[in-house]
Amino acid sequence: MDHLIKNIKINIVQGEKDKYLININNKSVKTPDGNLIELPSIKLAKILLQDYESSFKAKPLNIVSPIKITNTAIDKIKLNNTFYINEIVDHLNNDMICYFANSQLELLDIQKKEWLPLINYMKSSYNIELIYTSKLFSINQKPDSLFKLKNILNELNIFKLSAIYTLSQITKSIIISLALVNNKISAKKAFEYSNLEELYQISKWGKDDEAFNRLNAIKVDIRNIKKYYDSV
Numbered sequence: 001m002d003h004l005i006k007n008i009k010i011n012i013v014q015g016e017k018d019k020y021l022i023n024i025n026n027k028s029v030k031t032p033d034g035n036l037i038e039l040p041s042i043k044l045a046k047i048l049l050q051d052y053e054s055s056f057k058a059k060p061l062n063i064v065s066p067i068k069i070t071n072t073a074i075d076k077i078k079l080n081n082t083f084y085i086n087e088i089v090d091h092l093n094n095d096m097i098c099y100f101a102n103s104q105l106e107l108l109d110i111q112k113k114e115w116l117p118l119i120n121y122m123k124s125s126y127n128i129e130l131i132y133t134s135k136l137f138s139i140n141q142k143p144d145s146l147f148k149l150k151n152i153l154n155e156l157n158i159f160k161l162s163a164i165y166t167l168s169q170i171t172k173s174i175i176i177s178l179a180l181v182n183n184k185i186s187a188k189k190a191f192e193y194s195n196l197e198e199l200y201q202i203s204k205w206g207k208d209d210e211a212f213n214r215l216n217a218i219k220v221d222i223r224n225i226k227k228y229y230d231s232v
Contacts, residue, residue, distance in 0.1 A: 012045045020045035022052060033075040038161065041052045043231035044070075064166050064221050066228050073162035085153045085166050088174055089123065089146050093139055096194065100134035107200050108129060114193055118175050118210055121184055126152060130175070163229040170194070170221055180226055187223040191215075194222075 008025060015021045019038040022029040022045065029037045029052070039045045044066075051066040077084050099117050101108040115132075122128040128145045160181075166205060167177040171194035180190040192199060195215060201212070 010049055010056075012042070012049055022048055031071045031075045035074050037070060037074060039070070040059055040157070041231055044159065044228070047228060047231055051124055061123055063217060064170070066224070069162045069166055069225070070159065072166070073158040077120070077158045077162050077165070077201065081158065081161060083127055083145045084161060088153060088165055088168055089150050090170065092141050092146060092149055095130075095175050097175045098132040098139055098141075100132065101197070102134055102136055107197060110200060111196060114196060118179055118185075121179055123174060125182070125184075126134065126178075152178070157232065159232045160229055163225050163232070167225045167229075170218060171224070180222070181229045187218075187225065187226045190226075191222050194218075199201055 009023075011023050013021050013028075014022050015038055019040065020042055021039070022037060031037060037048070039048065043081075047066045048070060055067070097118055100111045100115070119130050119132060122130055126148055128148050129142065129168075130145065131139050131141055133139060153164070156164065163176075164177050164181060167180065168174045171177055171190060173194055176185070176190050176194050178186045180187060185193070195218065198211070198215070
């Protein structure tokens with residue numbers, strides 16, 4: 001599977017123990033920290049190959065990329081996955097799904113309709129009971145809820161953990177992220193739920209080009225991260 005771009009040959013080769021490598025001009029690709037990129041599936045290898053091809057063709061337009069997710073997995077998470085798991089768990093206290101509108105009643109009604117099923121999903125699927133509010137104060141989720149979330153994340157390999165870590169940053173919600181990667185919601189819905197207030201304001205007052213381009217980039221990123229997660 002050789003691809004030639006601007007006299008640069010990119011191909012996938014099978015490494016040891018059912019791992020896959022990306023070669024550029026017959027040299028195996030490494031991370032910024034000099035670690036060999038060994039991938040657990042041919043599907044993921046194909047995604048990375050396409051990403052490297054795109055990087056040689058034009059400047060990437062999106063915030064995240066399969067290359068960045070992979071580099072984070074190998075250079076960062078592999079060395080200290082506890083740090084990243086704890087960071088995701090800590091962010092459950094600030095998860096946007098748990099903070100409803102305080103004064104805009106129409107927006108609050110929309111949030112209840114769209115977000116409450118996600119809160120119920122956490123209870124039915126993971127037995128995690130979430131505290132949520134429409135008041136202007138921060139929430140501290142129950143220690144038991146944080147412990148259960150940590151156990152869920154501990155089951156993920158470094159590539160899936162890197163994907164869900166990135167996804168939770170983009171969506172501002174580990175709840176949305178878990179629902180998406182477990183096929184409870186679509187990538188389209190994950191985008192809509194994570195940008196619900198902004199999309200509501202746009203529906204009321206219209207949109208500008210800068211906001212449209214930024215939201216479109218987020219939509220593409222969410223879809224690509226889901227594809228990455230599914231390929232592992």
